[in-house]
Amino acid sequence: MNILLLNPNIRTDITDLMLQVGREAVAPGTTLIPCTAPRGVPYIATRAEAQIGGAVALEMLAERNGTFDAAIIAAFGDPGLFAARELFDVPVIGLAEAAMLTACMAGRRFAIVTFAQALGPWYEECVRMHGLMERCAGIRMLDGSFKQISDVQHEKEELLVELALRAVEENDADVLIFAGAPLSGLAARVAHRIPVPVVDQVIAAVKQAEALLALKMRKATAGTFRRPAAKPTTGLAEALAARLEHRDGSSDCVDR
């Protein structure tokens, strides 16, 4: 089965990092197909960037539609996730969603730890969007700037572990999530220093995509994630326009 690992940001090094972490976790028979946003920002950190990045993600999915069996929107915060789930026929899951729901199976409350103040408000909206506020012990962000986004997990490793320890102690977290694509793989290096289970967002997402595929889930033709009816569009990217206008050759009513 092919799982699209869609990075809605423009840094291919971050895509590579996630690909490397994910590949170690895939089951035999699963192939991860990486792709990186052709336009946007180096890492999505705000509502505005998520609005833009989510729209780009839809274009990327439309262009590659038919070449994958499931897709991961690989930015913590899940830009464009519900839109993609609605618009396409295969399972689409978010990095944040996968990490948080997985964490729920290891404790009552998860804490989210990330590398920049700017990410906090967007992450909180993401938790709320998934209806998981009751399960969230808190979101903690590092202060200060960093040198290189692709290296932030090494540069800040000590500070991130400290922040995680404080989240456990002061927020009564049962589980910990290092959030943000650039922190992928950090869990494996530092989990032994943290006294609660730590969820790696990329591994969680890959295993959840495999779970949805194992369940052979069909595309909804009812409910709120049924494919929207065809609608005329103007000025949109061709593949996305074709998908919205039902000109893309896929049937929206055929079971998968």
Place this chain on the structure above:
Amino acid sequence: MNILLLNPNIRTDITDLMLQVGREAVAPGTTLIPCTAPRGVPYIATRAEAQIGGAVALEMLAERNGTFDAAIIAAFGDPGLFAARELFDVPVIGLAEAAMLTACMAGRRFAIVTFAQALGPWYEECVRMHGLMERCAGIRMLDGSFKQISDVQHEKEELLVELALRAVEENDADVLIFAGAPLSGLAARVAHRIPVPVVDQVIAAVKQAEALLALKMRKATAGTFRRPAAKPTTGLAEALAARLEHRDGSSDCVDR
């Protein structure tokens, strides 16, 4: 004061309709500046369309930045609202937000009535996004298709009133909102047939924009709606890129 009436959809006739309704409600000294999305769909009805339309709205705001004192994102569902509030220095409000918060002053629970089934799920997410589920009595949508989006409020007038009456009777609604840009102005025609107060979304939005202007609200430089720090971008529309990169000449720290 200039208030931008931003239609994130591509139908200028709907923009004109809203402009007409809004103009009758403005206070002396307020000017409504209409604008219509250059690309997108005729009316946003789903999460996917809102993801795209919200991103287009940001481009529109960036292009016109400096020419208005406040902006209304004039689609019920508020695509891109929080992103815009974060990114720009002037007050930005949503059609849904304005209608719902205004309705809260006329009763405990408002009902939302609209013209198409497809709109329901997105509207529910909008109510939830604003933390107003407890104040919402329900969302009711007409079945069936319509001939022309610009004329749907006349074509379906009787059915919409019937649906409103059922919302009052069966959902215990205290207030009613006809939701969706194409229904702008309907309230004035049919409010006398409905036994609870009816909120017109455009009038509510115009008056709320005036309220925010009267309060002379400054742009936040703290909190979750402070302007994000400058960030490099690739491939985005020029005005939006300039805004994100802080190349647009406006300072993010000066009080307004």
Place this chain on the structure above:
Amino acid sequence: MNILLLNPNIRTDITDLMLQVGREAVAPGTTLIPCTAPRGVPYIATRAEAQIGGAVALEMLAERNGTFDAAIIAAFGDPGLFAARELFDVPVIGLAEAAMLTACMAGRRFAIVTFAQALGPWYEECVRMHGLMERCAGIRMLDGSFKQISDVQHEKEELLVELALRAVEENDADVLIFAGAPLSGLAARVAHRIPVPVVDQVIAAVKQAEALLALKMRKATAGTFRRPAAKPTTGLAEALAARLEHRDGSSDCVDR
């Protein structure tokens, strides 16, 4: 249009203060009619005082009924608000309600800052009564006593600003409300020192009353704010008794 600015407390100097602040914000054509409670306390700060003050407010409204197009219950905490909304035919809004709902359009969470410890519990019940706990970042009160209620905003200006800054920093507030009638007008003086938008409660209330009037909202004849049926009374103030007994010449079924 005439808007009754009803102070349910007995201090005319506080009424004057609110009148002065409100007059600067009214649209052309709006007249504010001040009135001050004939009995009660200098400023309502507790549940008991609100119970009493709210009942007095109903008497005041009944006596003046027919002379105003909308009314503001001008004490933060909104004593008697829902009772008044139910009993009278014109829009009635509360100072707290108007400030909080307006604040919701400038950020996710508002903080409430006030001048005395005693006010905290009542304000919290008010936030809860309006279903807005999720939107409230916290309520902060000054310690210690003050010399004169009419001058508390000047005497405590520095401390109130400090408290506001702490609310922004420690409670992650996006918007700030200086709450309590004696603090009316403070926002204009100190907003430039606070890094988030500040809502003046009186300006918010005046603009919201104007918004409801612009919407030409009718009195509900269904829903939970319909006028109660006539009921015999004993020993109540004459105008209020007449209103409750439907002896006041107004019809409860005529659309406004």
Place this chain on the structure above:
Amino acid sequence: MNILLLNPNIRTDITDLMLQVGREAVAPGTTLIPCTAPRGVPYIATRAEAQIGGAVALEMLAERNGTFDAAIIAAFGDPGLFAARELFDVPVIGLAEAAMLTACMAGRRFAIVTFAQALGPWYEECVRMHGLMERCAGIRMLDGSFKQISDVQHEKEELLVELALRAVEENDADVLIFAGAPLSGLAARVAHRIPVPVVDQVIAAVKQAEALLALKMRKATAGTFRRPAAKPTTGLAEALAARLEHRDGSSDCVDR
């Protein structure tokens, strides 16, 4: 121990009814002292009547202060309850509060059944005020009018039982409350016809008052129900004014 059975309505026959029901449930050593409001309405059914009746209740408590060890505000809806709890030194409980909290010990969700449509909105606010919405299966009200408030429980007995049965079946209620002072004593007559436990509001209130007395609860001098500091008043009933101004000889700091 003396328990004040305070009817905030003006019908002494309803007071007598509650007294009769309560007397059969008191423990040896408990005396019920009835009192009836000197002004107001025959039965409180709306927010406006509750605002007025609650203020009258405070006057009644102030006049009798010192003559009772605990008080019951004997109208379902609990007018003035939190104000009274704050203002006086002895335990004060509400008829609705006592019935609902007692019902919580017999099932997950209680249903409220009452005799008139007008009572519904006020009762819902009461449930919400006590933070018990999650425990409430629903509120059902009879349609139509009745002949005599003092006889409504006999006149409507069959309809009330039918409504109770529907609440059990359709709302999945585990427990039933017949709500409204005029329905006191009904439970004893019809409980055998209803397949879930039925709570009599007066018996619940009497036993809860006895429970609070058995616990020898002191008056709070901290927290949100501490007695408010002395405050000047104008024009209020003498005993209530004395209580608010701390001129009533009782100390607010002495433990009981």
Place this chain on the structure above:
Amino acid sequence: MNILLLNPNIRTDITDLMLQVGREAVAPGTTLIPCTAPRGVPYIATRAEAQIGGAVALEMLAERNGTFDAAIIAAFGDPGLFAARELFDVPVIGLAEAAMLTACMAGRRFAIVTFAQALGPWYEECVRMHGLMERCAGIRMLDGSFKQISDVQHEKEELLVELALRAVEENDADVLIFAGAPLSGLAARVAHRIPVPVVDQVIAAVKQAEALLALKMRKATAGTFRRPAAKPTTGLAEALAARLEHRDGSSDCVDR
């Protein structure tokens, strides 16, 4: 009336302590029948111990069924409470439930103070299970170990009072509960040192059991606490098996 005071733990000295406290609070005519778990742990402190202790409690109730008119599951945390309420015909209440619901009548938010860190998570689940999170100001636990469970309330008296004072001051608690069977009776000794009402869990439970008996509540034959239909069992304790299989001679449909 006979009230079973069921200690689901194995310490008879703790049973004796609760019996002594309870006996001072019973009304004339009430007899407390103590019983102590034949197997289990000295005091339940965790979810695992509650799972086991709750199952033992069901066996104890089944063995004694017919000899009591109501039962108290006398461990704060209420192990097996809902199961017992469902399975048996007489009222069954929990120590935590009784204490918390009683506390609700003395303030908006209660704080829970206990003697060991281990108890916190279980108590929080108990609060949540009863739908009372909104009414709970917080749960505070002592650090460190203690010498003897039966003497912990004396050994730690000063520390427990200090913790209570901090709960009042820092958590804004209106009422205080000393939680955990070994703390029974502590309230009477230290309530005068705590500035808010203090609820003794055993007294609360005894008075609530009396309240339910005064209400002559029947066993539900509908709703979620109706007795489950007969079901075959294997390997369970004889009395419990008989109860589950309806071989115990009691009818599940006869009103009590």
Place this chain on the structure above:
Amino acid sequence: MNILLLNPNIRTDITDLMLQVGREAVAPGTTLIPCTAPRGVPYIATRAEAQIGGAVALEMLAERNGTFDAAIIAAFGDPGLFAARELFDVPVIGLAEAAMLTACMAGRRFAIVTFAQALGPWYEECVRMHGLMERCAGIRMLDGSFKQISDVQHEKEELLVELALRAVEENDADVLIFAGAPLSGLAARVAHRIPVPVVDQVIAAVKQAEALLALKMRKATAGTFRRPAAKPTTGLAEALAARLEHRDGSSDCVDR
């Protein structure tokens, strides 16, 4: 990796059914180890049965501790789940938990459909226990009795599909769960007849157990699921007693 498939009920045919469904979904390298409760009931349907079954599950886990890498408590309703998660060092997940969290990745709201009325209340408590009420569209149960528990999914296939269709249409469910161990495998047969994704509880549980194993989650030594300190016990099953008393040779502090 060995995953214990623990049926807390006494029917080995149901264990076999789940084993068969699960085996088809395991990844290479995963082995399912079935076990069936030695005492209890044929299928857990009520709170009382869950209390008992959960305690038996703990004994089963203790006896087999060391022979498996993760465990599934294979009864929808998750008896003893949190207790087991706390007590043992390997990941333990519940059938309901796995199905519901997986369903969350396919839609906003899942509906639960099951084969007997008795299961409803317990399932609702399970949803609430996991903090997922907001994500649950409703729980629907068949009326009437069935012949054989092991064959109920075939006997009632048509009725279950009908109920599922009604849940989609009337409850606005986005995803469907057939709940209850005896319905394992039904999804594969009927999913094509249901217009939304259908989650098979056993497949979901197996894949979630694999996900937790892929994440190499350590046992918490902090937070609310840390292993409880050693405690003396009396009269418990030997292996469980040894686990509670820390006599079982496993260290509670060593990372896994």
